[in-house]
Every structure is written in C-alpha cells, then in structure tokens.
Amino acid sequence: MNTTFHDIINSNKPVLIDFYATWCGPCQMLGPILKQVKDSLGDRVSIIKVDVDKNQELAAMQQVRGVPTMMLFQNGQQLWRQSGVLSKEEIIQVILDKSN
Secondary structure, X not given: OOOOHHHHHOOOOOXXXXXXOOOOHHHHHHHHHHHHHHHHHHHHOEEXXXXXXXXXXXXXXXXXXXXXXXXXXXXXXXXXXXXXXXXXXXXXXXXXXXXX
C-alpha cells in the first residue's frame, strides 16, 4: 500500500518534512542536524526527507521555491515552515513550541 503525503502529515504526532536536493550544499549540512534532532526527540517526532527532483509535483504543490525547506505538520495542519539551515536546538525548539 502506498502511503501518501496526506497520510503522513495527518499523524497526531508532529511530522517534520525536509524538502531537499542531492546537489544542494546546505541540504547536505542539514541531514546530520536532523539526525541529531531525531536522536534527541525519538518517537515524539517523525522526520521525512523529500527529494524535490524526484517529487517535483509534491514540491510544487507545497510551493517549495528553494531548498532546503522544512515544514512542520500535525493532524494535517501546517504549523511552521522555513527555508535554510537551522541548528539542532532551533529545530527542536520549533517542534516543541508548535506541537501540542
């Protein structure tokens, strides 16, 4: 069964989506940071990476103009969105502040 983007963001736990590209330098810097976020928060958050080159339709639907772009969803609602690289602490703070 295919899990759709809609299914993923409808989780009752926060879902951080990282729209990235393999050729993007800042995206490569963000990868290890997101791993640290996941290590810190564990099951309290899902982190999904979306390659914009392989998922152009989804990136267009979400109006992703630059990479990396991170979006935080919970129960189907977009709670936050930002382009660029943030620190582990900043990302964790956003997840804890925006999700309930």
